Amino acid sequence: MSDLQVVALSKVFGGLRATDDVSFSIEAGTVNSIIGPNGAGKTTLLNLITGIYEPSSGDVRLGGKSLIGKPTHVRVGMGLGRTFQTPQICHNMSAIENVMLGSHLQLDSRLAPAALRRRSIVSADKQCRARAAELMNYVGLGRYLEESPGAMPYGALKRLEIARALAGSPKLILLDEPAAGLGAPEKAELSQLISKLSESGVTTVLVEHDMKLVMSVSKHIVVLNYGKKLAEGTPDVVRDNPEVIAAYLGRAA
Amino acid sequence: MTNMNEAVAPAQSAPIATPPALKLKADSLRRLGPVVALGLAIALVPLIAGSAYHMHMAVMIGIHAVIAISLNLLVGYAGQISLGHAGFMAIGAYGTAILSARYGWPPLLGLGVSSIAAGLLAFAVGRPILRLKGYYLAMATLGLGMIIYLVISNEVWLTGGPDGMSLSVLTVFGIELDSAGKWYWIVGAILLLTYWMARNLVDAPIGRALRALEGPDALAASAGIDISWNKVRIFAVSAALTALMGGVGALYSGFITPKSADFMQSIELILMVILGGMGSVFGAVVGAGIVTMLPQVLTSLEHYESLVYGVILILVMVFMPKGLVPTTAHLIRKFRR
Numbered sequence: 001m002s003d004l005q006v007v008a009l010s011k012v013f014g015g016l017r018a019t020d021d022v023s024f025s026i027e028a029g030t031v032n033s034i035i036g037p038n039g040a041g042k043t044t045l046l047n048l049i050t051g052i053y054e055p056s057s058g059d060v061r062l063g064g065k066s067l068i069g070k071p072t073h074v075r076v077g078m079g080l081g082r083t084f085q086t087p088q089i090c091h092n093m094s095a096i097e098n099v100m101l102g103s104h105l106q107l108d109s110r111l112a113p114a115a116l117r118r119r120s121i122v123s124a125d126k127q128c129r130a131r132a133a134e135l136m137n138y139v140g141l142g143r144y145l146e147e148s149p150g151a152m153p154y155g156a157l158k159r160l161e162i163a164r165a166l167a168g169s170p171k172l173i174l175l176d177e178p179a180a181g182l183g184a185p186e187k188a189e190l191s192q193l194i195s196k197l198s199e200s201g202v203t204t205v206l207v208e209h210d211m212k213l214v215m216s217v218s219k220h221i222v223v224l225n226y227g228k229k230l231a232e233g234t235p236d237v238v239r240d241n242p243e244v245i246a247a248y249l250g251r252a253a
Numbered sequence: 254m255t256n257m258n259e260a261v262a263p264a265q266s267a268p269i270a271t272p273p274a275l276k277l278k279a280d281s282l283r284r285l286g287p288v289v290a291l292g293l294a295i296a297l298v299p300l301i302a303g304s305a306y307h308m309h310m311a312v313m314i315g316i317h318a319v320i321a322i323s324l325n326l327l328v329g330y331a332g333q334i335s336l337g338h339a340g341f342m343a344i345g346a347y348g349t350a351i352l353s354a355r356y357g358w359p360p361l362l363g364l365g366v367s368s369i370a371a372g373l374l375a376f377a378v379g380r381p382i383l384r385l386k387g388y389y390l391a392m393a394t395l396g397l398g399m400i401i402y403l404v405i406s407n408e409v410w411l412t413g414g415p416d417g418m419s420l421s422v423l424t425v426f427g428i429e430l431d432s433a434g435k436w437y438w439i440v441g442a443i444l445l446l447t448y449w450m451a452r453n454l455v456d457a458p459i460g461r462a463l464r465a466l467e468g469p470d471a472l473a474a475s476a477g478i479d480i481s482w483n484k485v486r487i488f489a490v491s492a493a494l495t496a497l498m499g500g501v502g503a504l505y506s507g508f509i510t511p512k513s514a515d516f517m518q519s520i521e522l523i524l525m526v527i528l529g530g531m532g533s534v535f536g537a538v539v540g541a542g543i544v545t546m547l548p549q550v551l552t553s554l555e556h557y558e559s560l561v562y563g564v565i566l567i568l569v570m571v572f573m574p575k576g577l578v579p580t581t582a583h584l585i586r587k588f589r590r
Contacts, residue, residue: 092467097461116450
């Protein structure tokens with residue numbers, strides 16, 4: 001069963017076709033990667049899927065439902081989770097509160113019952129906190145629960161974002177360069193975490209430059225170049241594709 | 254970079270297991286402690302107040318504190334500046350005065366209706382202007398406040414223009430509210446209730462969502478937060494509460510002029526929030542107290558009043574950039590360790 005479908009998707013900025021008639025589909029519960037040289041249109045594609053940009057034409061479907069025209073927060077409610085290239089963390093709250101923030105749509109956010117401290121709100125929030133603590137343990141941040149994000153290392157913040165995305169119980173999680181800025185031991189931990197994610201049934205899509213990570217965790221890879229889809233397939237197929245090699249290393253006569 | 258902290262980071266070592274019952278008590282103490290303390294402070298002020306003038310100051314502080322709490326929800330928590338809140342105060346004050354004095358409405362009904370009207374105005378105007386950020390939002394809210402000020406100053410037939418308007422003494426359940434001593438308890442009760450509700454709000458899921466609005470939009474949206482809706486509704490709530498206290502202030506003083514709606518009043522309200530501490534409910538109360546009292550305390554300096562006032566503000570901002578209450582709380586925590 002396919003979870004995410006990208007259908008003939010294009011985005012034109014002035015004269016530039018940043019995304020040019022891209023189609024692919026991603027199978028539920030698997031780890032997938034979108035790769036390509038700098039400027040290939042990976043970030044544009046991600047922004048189209050998450051709703052930061054609206055496409056010029058084409059469609060993006062999650063679990064069969066079109067995401068086009070819906071604001072980001074609605075897409076999140078439909079099961080889309082994401083992390084950012086540089087961690088986007090609220091520094092005015094603790095680590096665990098950042099994770100709890102990800103459960104926003106599952107909680108009652110009306111003003112009046114909150115101001116009157118209705119029991120239902122308090123108890124739901126307590127459960128939310130317990131679940132956030134579990135998620136932090138799951139991503140390996142159990143010792144940072146009440147820590148202020150400013151005091152946490154960069155690698156921990158990247159995992160904190162993953163925990164926040166998971167708090168929204170997503171069907172699909174988009175990880176934007178999760179390995180960027182990480183050292184070798186942290187990358188190994190990340191690789192394990194990504195495998196754990198797909199085992200738990202979450203569909204994972206990585207946008208990543210680190211080929212070692214991409215090749216080791218992905219089941220399916222989509223290669224972009226100049227906004228177009230250049231190739232897709234299993235790591236072995238993509239690795240041996242002459243056009244992919246040419247795009248990365250320059251075309252040999 | 255922060256990477257080097259990795260080795261020394263585990264500040265959160267294995268916590269000592271606390272019995273659940275004890276933990277619950279500590280939790281409610283942390284939550285209710287400040288509310289009880291504020292209640293005691295409100296109860297004690299009349300005992301130490303030496304004169305009617307002191308009681309007058311206490312009422313003014315109470316009114317400002319409620320407004321500062323509501324403004325702090327918008328500015329300190331949600332990170333959205335408003336330089337037009339004096340305008341909402343004036344809508345509450347003039348709405349109450351006009352509806353009761355000119356149209357013969359019961360004053361409390363006028364007060365309620367004008368507060369709701371201010372909330373609705375904020376709701377309508379908020380949609381377009383809360384898309385703006387930083388300086389642009391400051392300019393837009395400033396403009397909103399100025400428009401309200403100009404309407405009040407110029408529509409003499411309705412508002413009395415620069416001459417102002419009088420309100421008759423409010424009578425509730427047969428009691429004539431004709432002194433600061435009587436008003437004190439009403440304002441004190443509103444303050445305590447507002448304080449409790451604001452604390453509850455910021456502790457709830459919606460409180461986290463508001464704090465997330467301060468950060469980048471992409472972050473809040475990716476957590477599933479409807480940015481525009483949440484900004485607009487907290488703006489509306491803040492405006493309605495501010496108008497309510499503007500109306501209470503008008504009923505208390507019995508006389509209002511357009512001066513209460515001018516730009517300086519908006520600045521003072523923002524000052525209360527910043528000085529007391531952005532994102533601190535208690536800070537808003539402290540800020541309201543200081544900004545309301547300081548000019549009175551400094552009057553003995555005569556010509557140098559404004560100068561000293563300015564210098565104090567600069568010093569606080571330089572040495573306590575997060576505001577009095579958060580900085581003090583931070584120092585106490587540091588000292589305890």
